[in-house]
Structures are given as C-alpha cells and as structure tokens.
Amino acid sequence: MEPLTASTLACGQCGASLVFEGVRTQTCPYCASPNFVERPASAGRPDPTFVVTFTGDDKVARRQLESWLGTRSVFSDGRIKRARVEGLRGIYLPAYLYSAVSHSEYSALIGEDYTETETYTTTDSQGNTETHTRTVTRTEHRALAGRFIGYVNDVVVSASAGLPNVELDAVEPFDLKQLRRFTPALVAGWITEEFSREAPECVELSRREAVDQIGGKLRPYMPGDSFSDLQWKTAVQWESMDPVLVPVWVLAVRYRDDKPPLRVVINGQSGKVTGDVPLSVWKILLAIGLGLGLIVAIIIAATGGR
Numbered sequence: 001m002e003p004l005t006a007s008t009l010a011c012g013q014c015g016a017s018l019v020f021e022g023v024r025t026q027t028c029p030y031c032a033s034p035n036f037v038e039r040p041a042s043a044g045r046p047d048p049t050f051v052v053t054f055t056g057d058d059k060v061a062r063r064q065l066e067s068w069l070g071t072r073s074v075f076s077d078g079r080i081k082r083a084r085v086e087g088l089r090g091i092y093l094p095a096y097l098y099s100a101v102s103h104s105e106y107s108a109l110i111g112e113d114y115t116e117t118e119t120y121t122t123t124d125s126q127g128n129t130e131t132h133t134r135t136v137t138r139t140e141h142r143a144l145a146g147r148f149i150g151y152v153n154d155v156v157v158s159a160s161a162g163l164p165n166v167e168l169d170a171v172e173p174f175d176l177k178q179l180r181r182f183t184p185a186l187v188a189g190w191i192t193e194e195f196s197r198e199a200p201e202c203v204e205l206s207r208r209e210a211v212d213q214i215g216g217k218l219r220p221y222m223p224g225d226s227f228s229d230l231q232w233k234t235a236v237q238w239e240s241m242d243p244v245l246v247p248v249w250v251l252a253v254r255y256r257d258d259k260p261p262l263r264v265v266i267n268g269q270s271g272k273v274t275g276d277v278p279l280s281v282w283k284i285l286l287a288i289g290l291g292l293g294l295i296v297a298i299i300i301a302a303t304g305g306r
C-alpha cells in the first residue's frame with residue numbers, strides 16, 4: 001500500500017493552517033475561501049498531549065446537520081441547505097485544556113424563611129365581624145461572606161485560527177473522561193489544524209471561563225432558602241495548560257465575497273450543533289406580500305367589493 005502523504009495548506013482569509021493526509025480540498029473548510037495554498041508545515045508549534053476522538057463518521061454528522069436544519073425557520077436562506085452534502089468536513093481542532101486551583105472570596109444575601117400566624121377579620125353582609133388566623137411565610141435576610149477553594153479542570157479554549165472560541169463554546173461540552181493520550185494513529189485520515197493561537201492569549205480566555213464557572217459552583221453551595229447579590233473575586237493558582245485536539249464538523253458556505261461565511265459547527269463527539277442560518281429576504285417579502293394580498297382580499301370580500 002502506498003503511504004499517505006501529508007500536506008499543509010494555509011488559508012489566506014482566516015489564517016488556518018491545516019494538515020491533510022491523503023485527502024485535499026480546494027477551499028478552506030472553515031471559511032470556504034478559495035485562497036487556500038500549500039506551504040511547508042510551521043516549526044515550533046506545540047504537539048497535542050491529548051485527543052478527544054470523533055464518535056461517528058460523516059454520515060452520522062450529515063444526519064445531525066439535516067435534522068438541525070429541519071428545525072430552522074421556513075424563512076431560512078436556502079443556500080446553506082443546498083451546500084450541505086459536499087461542504088461538511090471533520091477537523092481535529094487545536095485547543096487548550098486548562099486546569100487550576102481557584103481561591104474565591106464571595107458575599108451574598110441569604111434568605112431564611114419562617115412562618116408566622118397572623119389574625120385578620122372579615123365582615124359579612126349582615127355587618128358581623130369575625131376574627132380568623134392564617135399562617136404566612138416571611139423571609140429574613142442576613143449577609144454572608146466566605147472563602148471558597150475549588151478545582152477547575154474542564155475549561156477548553158480554542159487555539160484555532162479558523163474557529164473562534166465563542167463558536168467552540170457553543171458546541172461544548174466535550175466528555176473529557178474520553179480523553180486519550182495523543183498518537184498520530186488516532187487522527188490518521190482526518191484533517192488536523194496546527195496550533196495557531198499563542199498560549200498567553202489562551203490562558204487569558206481560560207481564566208475568564210474559569211472565573212465564570214465559579215458562580216456555578218458557588219450557587220448550590222449557598223445556605224438558606226434563597227439568596228441574592230452573589231458576588232465573588234477569584235484568584236487562580238497551580239495553572240496548567242495541555243494542548244489537546246477536539247473533533248468538530250464544520251460546514252462553511254461563502255455566498256458573497258464581502259460577507260463572512262455562513263458556518264454550522266457540530267461537536268464531533270456529542271453531536272451538538274450551532275450555527276447562524278440567516279433568514280432569506282425574498283422568502284420574508286414573499287410571505288408579507290401574500291399576507292397583504294390576503295388582507296386586501298378579505299377587505300374586498302367584507303365590503304362586497306364596493
């Protein structure tokens with residue numbers, strides 16, 4: 001059997017450098033730009049330590065894409081639907097897996113419920129007053145402050161030039177229990193992107209995600225029956241960043257040169273889909289036109305055509 005030859009292609013539009021083994025595409029899988037040229041692999045990029053592998057093939061991904069497109073509005077732009085068959089590509093996306101110990105100082109207003117019996121009077125139609133009792137629930141508030149030490153170990157941020165972190169966030173989470181130590185054989189035959197974003201930039205993004213996560217860990221930890229005004233300040237320690245590859249399916253459609261591409265992204269492990277499918281102006285105008293036509297027809301019918 002002839003060995004597969006790997007080649008690196010770089011996109012002049014989004015800057016992604018993708019390594020192809022055996023397979024080739026004419027346009028960038030992230031942005032559909034035709035400005036996609038061969039160049040030598042770049043030196044000094046980190047090698048992945050771990051990989052989350054794809055759980056299904058392209059047939060599975062196309063079914064997920066079709067059922068997601070089926071849930072979009074009838075007014076969606078038809079161009080993205082027509083492009084689906086050829087355009088969907090599986091890519092091992094470079095990312096960093098961040099972990100740290102977090103020290104947080106928090107404050108909140110804790111509500112404790114208690115019940116009281118109160119009396120009230122009613123007057124009937126004869127003017128007799130009667131006294132009754134009822135049980136009411138009241139809340140007492142007290143301020144709470146404290147320290148919370150936690151371990152953050154599941155923050156994943158994009159190190160891809162082609163796919164910004166917000167789009168990766170939208171298809172997360174990945175099941176990190178399925179993380180495997182990287183070997184080239186695990187990604188053989190797939191497109192892989194080189195690590196493109198610098199580690200310091202990814203550390204910043206990771207810290208922000210980690211601090212946001214603290215809120216989710218503090219909320220169930222609050223005592224009392226209710227709470228409000230939860231605020232926290234977090235410092236991180238013992239940070240670590242592991243380069244990982246995560247599986248994504250990407251469908252990019254370039255419909256106008258001066259517009260960014262339409263893009264649908266699917267988590268290659270869980271099948272979660274995200275994307276911005278724009279509405280078609282023509283379909284909306286047609287619907288408004290038909291609606292107006294119907295109203296005019298009703299008015300004519302109601303007035304007997306006078």
Ligand SMILES: [Zn+2]
Nearest residue numbers: 011014028031
């Ligand atoms: Zn591109």
